[in-house]
Amino acid sequence: MMKIYLLTIIIGFILEMLGADILVKQNICFAKITKIPKVYIAMILCGMGSGLSYLIYTIIRSLQKNNQMIPFHTSITVLSGILLILGICAMTGKIKIYHGVMQQDFSYLIFVEIILLYLSADYLFHGKHSMRVLSGIDGVILFAFFVVYLYIIGKKTYRGIMNDENVKIDLTAILFCGLGIIITTAGGIMMLLSVDKIVIPGLLKKYAGKEFIKILIMIIPNIFISIWSIKNREPDLILGNLLGYSMTCLTGAVGVAAMINPIVISVSGIYNMIILCCGSIMVWLFAYKDQQLNRFHGCVMGTVFVVYMVSMVMR
Template sequence: MLDYVFLVVGFALLIKGADFFVDGSASVARKLRIPGMIIGMTIVAMGTSAPECAVSVAAALKGSNTMAISNVVGSNIFNLMVVCGACAAFAPLPVKESTMKQEFPLSILAAVLLWVIGNQSMLIGRTDGLILLGVFAVFLVWMVMEAKKARNQAEEEEIAALKDWQCLLYIIVGLGAIVAGGDFVVDSASAIAASFGLSPTLIGLTIVAFGTSLPELVTSLVAARKGETDMALGNVIGSNIFNILLVLGIAGAVSPMEVLMENLIDDIILIGMSAVVWMFAWRRKQISRFHGVLMLAMYAGYMGYICTR
């Protein structure tokens, strides 16, 4: 019973911690007049990806490496099909041409890079982790350059209500809650999986992936409701890039991770679903309500597949 209590407490800490972290970080970004898409791709994506990072690194440290990989791949599929799909079902998501030509392909290339690395030796070693971190560093430099360019072209925006000391407090408290929550989730989820005879891969793809993706879901839905569609889409794409390059990069550098054939299959599914959503967006320069409902249905089919394989 305590495992279930700790699991709920862990998810609560993850969600609330990410909430505080995003509020504080986004307020800083607003003060610097950074546009919504850049905020979503960087500050908000980093904040909402912090649960995946905490869970995957904690799993790597505890030897549950298959959960680390399945958590990232499962979270990315959830982000793309459920978070993006739910936002589109609520309100059509316009997609800028620059996003379709740059950020969207980059997220697909990150998934392809993961498959190539994993397929070579069925292992993400420390060297592989450093390679992923190196690619992430290049991505981050590119995002900083884009932010500077966008800031020079942006009009003056209303400064966020949070004061400087409040921003700092929100960030520190948020990160502390995320780290503690990630530790609770890994311990309790592993214990529950063992008690039911379920594999860590299945738990990572379902319960843990859903729980760590809740911040992305809540943040993107709120952003879409407020008309910040650029931030909602940027959050999803940015989080998926962060999860593969940064999260698995750190986890691999900390402790080598065995790659299962199931992980490679799920990564191929992620690549395929990403390509489908990219085509949806390319045709009409938006992800429509119909596309959103179709994406949710595709995810339901995927859930049925992983629960029965």
């Protein structure tokens, strides 16, 4: 059985690579047809498409009443995208950021992170006797932020299409977008569910190896999308993908998971959320004024992430 699970992980890896390639190409195609900034299309098509597998996985784990690790997975995955992946991409050259993204969309992401921290760490604000639990009500609040985000991005894209009467979206392009989302989602689910079944050797198990493998699997779509974006010279897609993916995970996945089954938050999970908020604010400060991230910013972001991960493993 172990060989079957490992083979499933390999097949899922290949599917995610193919799906990410399709999503990037279709994102570029849709941007040319609709004249909508690529970053906003990437938030929906690439970001939410790559985050759908994790959303489904969290639903499965919540139905099994085994969702305690979801906040840990989510915070580290989002942090790795914002600091590590975006930082490495910035190291390859300047990443110019579309006007208004940092002021509006990235600021909204930081606000959501703070809300998630508040809902998770009640004892920070109401005393040590308060429970560190994401209840069903908290889940509804988080999911409401996800719906608002979908409305905001949907309104921007719809307005862009309506402003040009000559826009004609080919049915083939829509089908390819759906195919890319299905392939990416299927690959992610196959990998995540298979990891739950494999046996981790003693040394890796000591350092919560299975959980870190899951985090690695969760960021694979973002890695591939970033690689294909750089290859196609479309850096706008990188930030758009990471923003869409982060919002899907933080509000959609965690929100739905909490609605299905309340989530008990560990103290280390609270620390991860605090670091996530601080890391996001750091990136916001780097990019807000000049609307770009340069190699220096990328080096700082990558270094902060590596130092934090090493310190977390050594604890």
